[in-house]
Amino acid sequence: MSEPSTETAAPAPAEWSIPRGLIVLLSLAAAVVTIAGLKAFSSVVGPVFLALMLTIAVQPIQSWARRKGWPTWLGMALALVSVVAILFGIGGALALSAVQLASLLPQYADQLNDLLDHGRGWLSDLGVSSDQIHKALSGIDVGKAAGVIEQILGGVLGVFSNLFFVLALLLFMAVDGMTMDRRMAIVARERPAIAQALGNFVIGTRQYLVVSTVFGAIVAVIDGGALWAMGVPLPILWGLLSFITNYIPNIGFVIGVIPPALLALLDSGPVLMIWVIVVYSVINFVIQSIIQPKFVGDAVGLGVTITFLSLVFWAWVIGALGALLAIPLTLLVKALLFDIDPTTRWADVLIGAPMEKKTAPHKKSGKTVAVETAVDKE
Structure with a gap:
């Protein structure tokens, strides 16, 4: 019998992996750099995403024209005309x-002076010194009150400040939209998970716009x-203004009530202002809250907390336009960071997605399998 071999197999080399803590730090650093870049180029990022959102909103027109057998260029033209009509109509x-507001406000100079006199008397009764009263009220006049209201409206009008840039982007995106279905079919064949994530973003954005537009129209009619x-x-x-601020989640009606309440105060006194605030609060709280x-929530799968944080974050990064586009921007980030990878879709549970099963391509086989996005229902 031969003697057993004394040689032992060489140990396999240990696989090197990045520590999890380092991955977290690198991810946070990349997020900080990305956010800083978005903030630095907010004047470009905002209009680009506005054009993208409007293109998504009118894309069904192109699909409808294609189903009717019309030329693709005609569907593109109809979609583009619809967007232009919306922009120019609202703007x-x-x-x-x-302009009407700016010409109307100077008529309330006497009313504002009377209100300031009452305010001085009320503060004096409370024991506030005349110097403190003078410092607090000396800078208030109709011109500045008009400036405050015009500044609020200017933030809304600022959405349309880059109108020609947005229109140019809309034209280019509408042209690309004529072949987008074929492109997405290729993406779905090569990278099914990416196609599904982008499809969820488009569907969620479109549903959000439909819901917000319908409720915005209802609120505008009732408030007006x-x-x-x-x-x-x-x-x-x-x-x-109520219609536009309805696209601002959670606090839109608070922004919308400030100008009419101030004008009601100047026009008829504090009683009418209180009635405006009460009526607005009741109507908008019931409908919007x-x-x-x-x-x-059913349309986009975002919780109330995530919605509010999205509003604060995107308004800080992009400005007034970020407040209007907070939900679609968050849906895009969600699609790129979570929905694009089946292994991270568990995060939908944390951000408030509906608890249901969704179908997603299996990352290995490429076949469609059920992916659990929430806690199993019993």
Whole structure:
């Protein structure tokens, strides 16, 4: 018998891996650099994403024209005309109303002076010294009050400041949209998970826009009618402002009530201002804080906390346009960071996605399998 071999197999080399803590630090550093870049180029990022969102909103027009057998260029033209009509309609109405407001406010100089006199007397009764009262109220006048309201409207009008840039982007995106279906079919064949993530972003954005537009129109009609019934000047402007601020989650109606409440104070005194605030709060709280979040949550799968944090974050990064686009921007980030990888879709549970099973391509076989995105229902 041969003697057993004394040689032992060489140990396999240990695989080197990056420590998890280092991965977290690198990810945070990359996030900081990305956010800083977005903030530095916010004047470009905002209009680009606005054009993308509008293109997504009108893409069904191109699909409808294609199903009708019409030429692709005709569907593109119809979609582009629809977007241009929306932009110029809202922008023109806001600009015209802002001009009317600027010409109306100087008429309330006497009312503002009376309010300031009452304010001085009330502060004196509370024991506030005359010097402190003078410092607190000396800088208030109709011109500055008009400036505050115009600044609020200017933030809304700022959305349309890069109108020609947005229109150019819309034209190019509409041209690309004529072949987007074929491109996405190729992506779905080569990278099914990516195609599904982008598809979820498009569907979620479109559903969010539909829900917000419908509820915004309802709120605008009710608010405008209530202001007209109470005799507040320029009810159409404030109804239009309610429609636009409805796209700002959680605090949109708070922004929308400030200008009409101030104008009601100047026009008829504090009683009318209180009525405006009460009516706005009741109408908008019921619609925007109770009814609408249910539909928005079902459409986009974002919780209330994530929605509010998205508003704060994107408004800080991009500005007023970021507040209007907070939900679609968050949906895009969610698609690129979580939905694009089946192994990270568990994060949907944490950010408030509906608890249901979704189908997603298996990362190895490429076949469609059920992926659990939430806790199993019993």
